[in-house]
Amino acid sequence: MNAKYAVLAMLYFVQGIPYGLQSGLLPIYFRTLGLSFTKISLSKVLYVPWVLKVLWAPLVDQYFSKRSWLLFTLYGFVLTCLACSLMAPETNFFPVAVVLLLMNFCASIQDVAVDAVAIQLLTQREIGYGNTIQVVSYKLGSTLAGGGLLTFLHHLGWQTLFVGLALVYVVAIGVTWNANLKLKVRFDPQHSWVRYRSLNPWILLQELLVVPDTLWTVGLVLLYKLGEQGAISMFPLFLLDHSFSPQELGFWNGIVAMIISIIGSSLGGYLMSKQGNPFSMLKALMVFRFFSLVFQTLLLVAYEDKKSVFEVAALLSIFLQHFIAGLVTTLTFSIMMQCAQKAQESLQATHYSLLATLEVLGKLVFSSLAGSLVDWLGFVGAFSVFLALSSTSVAYILSSSRR
Template identity: 50%
Template sequence: MRGKLLPLAGLYLVQGLPYGLQSGLLPVLLRARGLSLTRVALAKGLYAPWLLKLAWAPLVDRRGSPRAWLTLSTAALGVVCGMLGALPPAQEGAAGLPPTVAALLLLLNLGAAVQDVALDTVAVQLLEPAELGPGNTVQVVAYKLGAALAGGGLLALVPNLSWPLLFLLLAATYLLATGLAWAAPALRLPQPQPAEPLPCRWHLLRAVLAVPGTLWTAGFVLTYKLGEQGAGSLFPLLLLDLGASAPELGLWNGLGAAACSIAGSSLGGALLARYRQPLRLLRPVLRLRLVGLACQTALLFYLDAGLGPGRVLRGVALLSLCLQHFLGGLVTSATFTLMMRCTQHAPRTLQATHYSLLATLELLGKLLLSTLAGALADGLGLRPCFSLFLALSALPVLYLGLARGVLA
């Protein structure tokens, strides 16, 4: 199993780099240059290619091998990073990202989304049922580590690391990952069957939805992160408005929160490896996450009342970010194990499409509130907005009561 998990860890790590760059580094840079919460949140529209994974997932199932798709998409990411290194970031006083930079970031997300489909398909076909817990822990931890390096870690080094050097380093990293994807013996899968004609979209979707447990899992992954993502995308920016510095946020919301998230994911993986029952793990952890978000919301209401942040309260607020990321890591490990377990019930020729459907809905649930959070805060005010996030975080706790036994 170790021979499988090590190359998967390296590839999932580089897969997390674009997400960390755009979720950790870019929002704080744009907010520091005076952009409104609405404009900062709408920059997450660059993640749109991730919502279109179902367009090419059937091709990964039926045309070529997942490993070939993985190698080509990783190489393409290196080329795009090299091009980004030749362009400047947003300047002081600019309304947003330069159009060329935005277009290349969109391409970066497109390449990362294709890579995600191929890598997840390799993992689904490579891992045995008993290896799903450790495998998904490696997936989540490595991805988050890559996101932390590209987001929080680089944010703390922004004064010393230039934009061109950043993307040249990323390009070199993708070049090494391309070699790993192509040469690692553990990633060799059985030769694919001869290409078959693709069924029409309706029949393909019907076959995917007929897999046991799919409808329940789809509903869960769409809703389980709604409240958490809405609060998590706004809370650090509000701390910035209250006097926290960008390097301080990079340390706590980037590296500190990522370390706690990785610790939570690792604990989740250890529990799953021992008990192999993701639904039983999800029930208590989702309740704890709801309590933690309620405490964070109460703290925000106190600060918003004009009572002053203070050093102690600001420290408590930063620590609350770490706690939420720890609990979020536990939830994510269990959820991705649940998704992969559901996909393994699908025929092999549908697995890339099936997992891509679940992963697309999972991402849609994340992006929906994190993209609209700024507009909600500007339009409704902080208190109604965070009350909505708290209510949405209670939904998955209730939804677990409808779980299918096949997913236990």
């Protein structure tokens, strides 16, 4: 494998670990402690550094080397994992939440730096493969920290789990120190116009928004996960309340479903590398995803506990959702990177960070409210709302004449 692909894969892998912890392991763990769906959803507030990362993206773009930022965040991961290993979330979760917030802060900075490296290194022909590596490696890290650790948490214990993760980050530090990516010097931060721009966020925002296709891409990343995000996060909790154990969900939803999602992401990257234009494929997938959500909603209505036919159908619906989500995510991130490459070199990382921030914002705001919808309307009512929201992304992309 090309050395730059290997290093990018490693960096995206370790970046996915904090997300996996908080999206795969903690919701199931909280539910076993008896927390409401509303409180479980509100724990996603810990992702707020991802929403704010566009504020420090210009700093990563303009000061120090990308390697320095990567090493800074990796050391931060080591310290936060070791701090978590000394805590007991079952007795007092607040200190754990603070440390996880710091972990997300490090991950958001690392995301800007890694994306900047990827944008600079990848050619137009390599974007499909590069985004496959990005999505797949991130999901592998998420799977390890989510479903994998949830499955074995009762064997490993909380302390051993986080000490092991700290060792993973120590290895990543060694790889980053020795990586030779041959990055270009993109511009001189001593120029007064650079410093002026960095101190004027409105001027910076104007420069970002005039990049071709930016406004359309902003609409896409805000809408494309609506509906899907609520279904993917809430359906496993529905199964937890209907005869599935945490260990079963850790395996089927946290490991098997993520492997299927990775297969979908890999297929998306392959198709992207062959066709070069993800837009037409994305149109068809949005429609197909809507009907898969219809099937899952009907399954909620008819579901009966401890009947194999419904359990199998439920798992198949999860697998289908994750497969489509993997395809859609890779194609959407390819569109985002293509858009960012149209910006000036000195703006590319910040431009991509803006799009990625809005992508996270679109997912975070809705997923934080999904639990409240379930508590308020019940699962069937909430999934009806998910369907309505999913139809907006379908209408948006079908009505577009962008390509």
